[in-house]
Amino acid sequence: MPSRQKSIFLLLVLALVANAGEWHFDDANAGAGLVTDLRLSASSQVEAAAWAEYAKGLYILGGKGATFADAAPHFSRALLHLPDSPYLLRTLVGPRLVAKDWSACMAELAPVVAAHPGAVMPNLVYADLLEEMGKRDEAIEHLQKTLATTAWGDARVVKELAQKHWAAKQGEAAADLYVQALRHESLRDNVTLACAAAAIWHAYAEVLLAEATEPSWGLRRQVASWRKRARRQVMALAKRMEAAGDASASKESGFDERLLVGSLLADLGEWKRLEEYIDTFAPTLAGGASRFAWADLRLRLLGQRQDIAAMRSLYRELLADMQLPRALLFAAGEFYLEHEQLAEAVEVFERLQGSEPNNMGLRLQLAHMYLQADAPQKGMALLAPVSVLPARGLLLRAHLWRRLGDQERAYADMKKAAETAKAGKDDDFFSIGYYFTLAMICETTGRIDEAIEVCRIAYKREPENPACANFLGYLLADHNRELPYARELIDQALAKEPDSIAYLDSRAWVYFRLGLVQDAMIVMADLLQRDGEQEDSEGVIADHAGDIYAANGYMQLARFYWGLALDKAGGEDARRIRAKLAP
Template identity: 25%
Template sequence: LSSGGWLTACQDDVVKLQVHMTRGEEYAEAEQLKEAIIEFKNALQLDPNHSPAHYQLAHAYLRSQQAREGYWELRETVRLDPTNHEAKLEFAQLAIIAGEKEEALVKSTEVVEAQPDNFRAYLMQGQALASLDRPDEALQVYRKAVEVAPDEVTALTALSVVEAHSGNLEATEALHIRINELDPGYKSFSFHGRWLLSRGPEFADQAETAFKAALETATEGDRDLAYGQLASFYVRTDRFDQAVAVLEEGVEAEEEILSLIYLLARLQRGAGNKEQADKLIESTTLAKPDDPNVHLVLAAYRARNGDFEGGLAAAEMAIELDADLVDAKLEKAEILMELGHRNEREGALDESREIVDQVLAAGKNRPRALVVDAKLKMTTGNVPGAVASLRSALDVRPDWAQALHILGVALAAQRDFIGARAELVRALELDAGLLQAKKTMAQVHAKLGEWDYVVKRGRQYLRERPNDELTRLLVAQGLVRLGTYPAALETLEALPVESRSGKIHYAIGKILQNRGKLDAARIALLAAHQEMPSNADILLELLRMDVREGRFDETKVRVAEALEAFPEDARLRQIEGVVALREHRPDDAEAAFKKAVELDPSDVTGYQRLARFLLQAGRLDETARTYEQALEVRPEDPQLHHFLGVLYELAGDQERAIDRYEEAIRFGPEMGEAKNNLAYIYADSGTKLDRALDLAQDAKSLLPDSASVSDTLGWVLYRRGLVGTAITYLKEAEAATDPRDASLGVVRHHLAQAYEANGERENAVATLDRSLAALEEHMEAAGEDPGSQPEWAVEARAMRKRLGTAGG
C-alpha cells in the first residue's frame, strides 16, 4: 500500500469513527440505548483506545442497568485519559459499590490533587474515606469541600450530616443556619426540622417551626409532601387531632389532593379508625370513578393494608382508564411482586418483571421504576443488581429517604455493613420518622458490634412499635453485651407475662442463668419449653442445666417426647446425638447426627455437629468432607471456610488451607482468627510478607488480648526484619500464654530467634532454654515419647548448640 493510500485509509477510519460517535450520541439522547451501545462499540472496533467512546459507552451501559459493563468502561476511560476528572469521580462512586474502596480513594485523591478547588472531588474523597471506616479523616475532607465552596449547598449539607454523626452539634447547627440562608425553601427547612427532631423531644418546638416554614415555602410539586411531613411530625409528638387538621386543610386548599387523602386515610387507620379510613378512600373513588389517579390511590391503600388482590384490581382499573399512567403500572408491578413473593399467584414475579422492563425501556419515571426493579432483583437474589438500580435512582433523586433505606438493606445483605450504616444514617436524616429504617439500623449496628447504638436505635423504634418482639430481643442482647444485665432483663420483662412468647421467656432464662439465679432461670426456660416444646435451643439449655444439677433423666424425657411428636425434625435429631454422646453411645450419636443432615441438608449446624464428632474420633478426612458438604449448602459462610482451613493446616495441606482462609476473610472481614492463621502460614513460608503484616495487624485489632495473635504479629515482623518491634510482641505473647499450653515452646523459640537477630545473644540462649524446658514439661505431662520431637524443637536444639553457653 502506498503512503498516499495508507493516509487515505486512516482518514476514512477517522471519519467512520466520528460517524459512529455522532450516531451513538443521538441514539443515547433519544433513549435508544441498545442502538447507542452498538454504535460506541463500532467506534471502538476502529480505535480500541478512543477514550471518549469508552466514556460514552460507560454511560450507555449504566443507563441500561448494566452496571458491571459500565464500571469496566469507566475504568478504561480513566486509564486511557487520566485528565478526565469527571470520569474519575464517577468511577470512584462505582468503585465503592463494587467494594474497591481503596481504588475509589486513590482516584478521588488524584482529582483533588489536580483540581484543588473542585468541591465535588473532596465530597467523593470523603465518601471513600467513610466507606473505609476512617471517619475522622472523612470529616476533615468534608470540611475542606466547604472551605473551597462555602456557598455550595450540596457541600454544606454533606458536611452537616457528617458533623452531626460525629456529635459536633454546634458546628451542625451553624451549617443548617447557613443552608437555610442560602436556600430558604422546602428541602432546606425540612432537612433542618428532621435534624432538630432527631436531637430529642426538647427540640420539638423548633422542629415544628422548621416544618411549618417548609410548608410555607413549598412549591407546587412539594406541597403534598410538606403537608404530609407536618402531619407526620404531629403524629410523632402525640398530637393526632392536629395531624388530621393539617391534612384536612391540605385537602381543602390544594388542587392535587389524592396523596393527602391517602395519607389521611392511613392516619385514621393507624389510629384504629378503620371504617372511617375506608370510607374516605371509597367515597373519593365513587366521587371520581373515571379518574385513574383515584384508582391508583385506592390500589396503594389496599395493598398497604394487605388486600393485594383488591389493590391489583384497582391498579388495573387505573391502567384501563389511562394506559399511559406509569405510576399505575409500577403499582401493579409492586403488588404482583408481593403476590409472587408470597406464592399466592403463579407467574406473578415474571409479570412484574415484564412491566418494569417495559417502563425502563420507555425511559419514563425512571427513579421509581428503578426502585421497583431493585426490589424485584432482591426478591430473586440479585443483590448487586439491586444496589446498582438504587444508585441510579438516587442519582436522579438523591434525597429519597425510602430508596436510601432499601439501599441500606441491600448493602447489609452484601455484608457491607459500614456502607449500609452510611446510607441508613442519610435516610434517617432525611426522614426521621422512617420506622423501618430505625429497625434496620439497629440490626446493622449489631452486625458491627456497636451495641450502644443498637440500644439507642432499638429503643427509638420500640417507642412506636412496643410489640416488635425481634427488636426487643435485639435491644436486650445489646444491653447484655454492654454488661447491663438488669436493664436487659427490665427490657424483656416490660412485656406482661401473658404476652411473652417462648423466645422472650428463653432470653429471660438465659439472663437469669448468667446472673446466677438458677431457680428463676429454670422456671423461665420451662415456660419457654411449654410455648415451644420442640425448640432445640431451649432443650439444649435445659439439658445443660439438668447435667449440672443431676437431672439428666428429665432431659431424656423431654427429648423423647419432642422426637415422638416431631420425628422428622433435624435439630431434634442433633440433640438426640448429644444425649447419646452423654450416655457414651458413639454409634447411636453418629447415626443421629447423620440422620439430622439427611433430614435437613440446608442446616449447617447438623454438618458442624457431625464434623466435630468425627474430629474427636480422629477421622480427619471424613471431617473435612463433612465441612465441604456444608459449604455446598452455604458457600459464603466464613466460619465453614475457617474450619476447613484449620483442618487442612493440621493435615499439612498448606495450599488448600490458604484458599480456605482467604475465602473466610473475603466473606467475613471480622474473622480475626482466620487472618491470624493465614498471616502465620505466609510468615512461616517467607512469602507475601506485606500481606502477612496487614493480616496480622488486622487480627491484633480484632483480638487484642490473644497470645497467639501477638506471637503471629511478632513472627511476621521478625521475618520482615523489624526485630526490635518483633521482640515487643513476642515478649507479650510469652507472658500471655498459659504455661500448660503446648504452643509456649514455639513462642519462646520465635522470641529467641528475634533476640539473636537483634544481637542479644544471652537473652536468646536463656529463652531457648525456657523453650525446650516448656516442651519437655508438656511432653511429660501428656505422656508422649520424648524421642519424638516436633520440627521446631529440632531447630531450637541446633540453634542452642550453635550459640553455646550464655557466658561463652
C-alpha cells in the first residue's frame, strides 16, 4: 500500500476511534457473549485524538507541494494532547530546529507550554528557544515557573536553570539553586544532580578567586566555604558509590555514575582518594562497557603523578583493543609525540587516518610526522589524492619536496601557499618560519635577491627577534652584500643571545668576509671550544672553520675541518668541499 494511502487509512481509523464515545450492539450480540461496551477511557480518548492529529499532519505533509508549515498545526495539537511524548515533540520541533527557525518553533510550541506548564520537555525546549533568540532573562524566568509548577520534582529543570544562570554569569544564583534543590527529598538521592551541584560549587569558588585582584578576608572565607561544600559532597558520593558497588552502573542508559564521581575527585585534586576509588572498582572493570572511560580516568591520575612508564604501559594495553575510542586513540598519539616516540605516534595516527580518510587535519598531521621521520615519500603519497590543498598543506608539501631534493617544486608550492593564504585572508599563515623557509629555498635555487628581500620582510615584521636579525645578517655576509650592515645585524642578535653558537658562527663569517681573518679565527676558536661542532648537523660551521683557518695559514687545521664538513655535507656543498681538499 503506498505511503499516502497508509496515512489516509491511519487517519480514518484514529479519527473514528477518537470520536467514538459508545458503540451499540443488539441483544443478540450480548447473548452471544460478545463485548458490547467498547467505550474508551478518558486517557485512551486523549491518546487516540493525539495520534489522529499526528496522522492528519502526516497526510498533509505527503501531499504535493506541501510544506512543514502546513502540517505543523496538527503536530502542535497532537503534542497538546500528549505533552510528555518525546516522539511528538521531536516531530514538531525537529525540522524547525534544523532550519534554525526559532520564532516559528516558539509559536507552534507556545500553546503546549501554556496549557501544560508542568510538562518538562516542552518547557525545557521552549526555554532554550528563548535563549537562542537572545532572551536569556525570559528563559530563566520561564524555567523558574516550570520548577515551581513541578514542585522541584524533576532534576532536569534544576540543571537546565542552573546552566542558564551560569551562562548569564550568575554564578551565585546557580550555586544557591543547587543548595535549595538538594534540600528537597525528591531530588536528594539523584546522583547526577548531586555531581552537578558539586561541580558548580567548585567552579564558582574558582571564579570568585580568579575575578578578585586582591581577595579580601571575607571573600577568601566564602571561597573556602564553597570548596568545602563541594569536597564534602564529592567525598560522600564516593562512599555511596563504593557501598553500592556495581549497582550504580546498572542503568538502562548504560551510564556509569561511578565515573562521574571519579571525574569530580580528579577535578577537585583529590588524587589519593581517586586512587583508592579506582582500586575499589578495578576487579569489575575489565571488559565492561565503560572500561575505556575508566582507563581515561586512570591516565589522568598517572599523568598528575608524572608516572610516564605506567602511562606508556597502559596506552600499550589500550592500543591492543581495536575498539579503542577515537578520543583515547588520539590521546595516545599525542602522548607518544610529547615523549618523542615518533614511530609509535606514526602507528597511532595511521590508524586514526585510516578510520577517517576525509579528515584533512589528520592527513596533514600524519604527513608532517612522515616528514619528521625522514619518510618524505610516504608524506607525498598521503597528500597525493588531495586535489586542492589548503595553504598549510601546500607549505607542508613544499617541505616534503625540499627534503626530496626538488627545490623548484618546493619554491612553487611556497608561492602557491602564500597566494592561497592571502585569498583566504589568513594573516596568521605568514609566520617567521614561513619567511625563513622561503628564503632558504630561494637561496638554494639561486634567487639570491629574492631570498634577501624575504629576510628583510621577516626582520621588518619582528625587528626585536634575534633570529630575524641573524638570518638577514648572515645571508648578506654569505653573499658579500652590505657587509657593515650585516655585521651590525649579527651584533644585534648576539647582544640578546651572546652564547648562541649559530650567531657566533655568523660573527666569525662576517669578519671573514670583511677581511678581518684574525678576528674571525678568534671567534671561531671560541665557539669550537663550546662544542659548537655538536650543533653543526650540516657541516656549515666546520666548513667555515676550514676557510678561516686556511686564510690564517693553518692548512692542516683547515683540512681537518673541511674533512669534518664533508662527512656531513651533501650535493653541491660536498663537491665544493672536495675541491678545497684536492691536492
